[in-house]
Structure formats: C-alpha cells, structure tokens
Amino acid sequence: MFSGIVEEAAKVVAIEQDKGNIHFTLECSFVDELKIDQSVSHNGVCLTVVRKEGNTYTVTAIKETLERSNLGLLKVGDLVNLERSMMMNGRLDGHIVQGHVDQTARCTDLREADGSWYYTFEYTYDPQMARQGYVTVEKGSVCVNGVSLTVCNSKKDSFEVAIIPYTHDHTNFCNIRPGSVVNIEFDIVGKYISKMIAL
Numbered sequence: 384m385f386s387g388i389v390e391e392a393a394k395v396v397a398i399e400q401d402k403g404n405i406h407f408t409l410e411c412s413f414v415d416e417l418k419i420d421q422s423v424s425h426n427g428v429c430l431t432v433v434r435k436e437g438n439t440y441t442v443t444a445i446k447e448t449l450e451r452s453n454l455g456l457l458k459v460g461d462l463v464n465l466e467r468s469m470m471m472n473g474r475l476d477g478h479i480v481q482g483h484v485d486q487t488a489r490c491t492d493l494r495e496a497d498g499s500w501y502y503t504f505e506y507t508y509d510p511q512m513a514r515q516g517y518v519t520v521e522k523g524s525v526c527v528n529g530v531s532l533t534v535c536n537s538k539k540d541s542f543e544v545a546i547i548p549y550t551h552d553h554t555n556f557c558n559i560r561p562g563s564v565v566n567i568e569f570d571i572v573g574k575y576i577s578k579m580i581a582l
Contacts, residue, residue: 387531429482
C-alpha cells in the first residue's frame with residue numbers, strides 16, 4: 384500500500400524483454416535501502432525488486448501489467464516516479480493508493496497558471512466500470528503516475544489536476560506533454576462505496 388507521495392524520479396538504465404515480461408533496471412539514490420522481494424511503486428504500479436547491483440535495481444512487469452499501464456512505453460533514459468510502501472506508523476500525506484493501476488489516460492492539455500500547471504487527462508469511459516467506482520469526483524483523489532492528486536473539473540471521461548512547482552520539478556510531471564500516456568488509479572474508497580451500494 385502506498386500514499387502517492389513520490390520519493391524520487393529514477394532513471395531507467397536498462398530494459399530487457401523476456402518472453403511476455405519486461406525487466407526494468409533503474410538507478411536511484413536509495414538502492415542500498417531496498418531488499419529483494421520488496422514492493423516499490425513505479426509510476427503508480429506496484430512491482431517487486433528482483434535484483435540489486437551497485438546503485439541499480441531490477442523489477443519485472445508481466446503481460447497483465449504491461450497491458451494496463453504505460454510501463455511498456457518506457458525507454459532507457461526515461462524518468463519513473465518511485466515510492467516505497469507506506470509505513471503504518473506515520474502520517475498519510477496523500478491518500479490510500481494500492482499500486483494497482485486501473486487504466487491509462489492521455490494528456491490532452493497543459494497550461495501554466497502563474498507558477499503552477501494544470502494538466503488535463505482523458506481516459507476511456509466504460510459505463511459498467513463507472514458504476515463500480517472507476518470515475519473521478521470533484522475535489523476527490525486520483526493517482527496519476529503514482530502521484531496523489533486532487534481532481535478538479537471532473538467530467539465523464541476526463542479530469543484536471545493542478546501541479547505545484549515542487550511536484551513538477553521532482554516527479555516525471557516535468558516531462559508530461561499533450562499526447563503523453565499516464566497511469567491512473569481511481570480512489571479505492573469510491574470503489575468500495577459503489578460496490579456496497581450495488582449490493
């Protein structure tokens with residue numbers, strides 16, 4: 384479980400195809416603190432550390448993960464938002480994030496607003512999934528590429544988020560442009576409420 388507070392934007396240094404899987408090797412500042420079999424969020428996707436070497440570590444994404452997320456689009460040199468799993472003895476600074484990406488969305492607009500940035504994302508709307516809570520709500524929470532954000536201008540198949548300079552500069556939001564594909568995870572609380580109402 385995660386909180387959507389990104390620790391570091393790490394660089395992809397190697398990508399290896401292995402049948403239907405892809406092994407990603409990343410370089411980051413806290414590799415020495417990682418353990419084999421530890422869960423780490425990568426652009427909002429929970430992946431397991433399978434190898435460590437020097438200042439790099441490797442994780443594996445399987446076919447299901449690659450089909451549901453933007454990880455299959457990564458190239459060597461790309462930045463990936465990282466977060467280690469949440470410690471239960473501290474503050475929940477973001478919101479409850481599972482690391483189970485629901486789908487991808489595409490950035491359709493980016494505008495600067497006197498020091499902050501507004502990003503608009505559009506996703507495929509499925510009425511059946513929407514009834515199960517796979518939607519955004521105004522001022523609710525959404526996880527975009529592993530970043531916990533507040534929704535504004537929520538519509539049926541799109542939403543906006545406002546990004547402060549710190550988040551822009553310390554995550555891969557600095558590289559997101561119109562046309563960029565991002566991972567989104569809808570709020571788990573909304574999913575549970577929708578399920579209970581349906582029952």
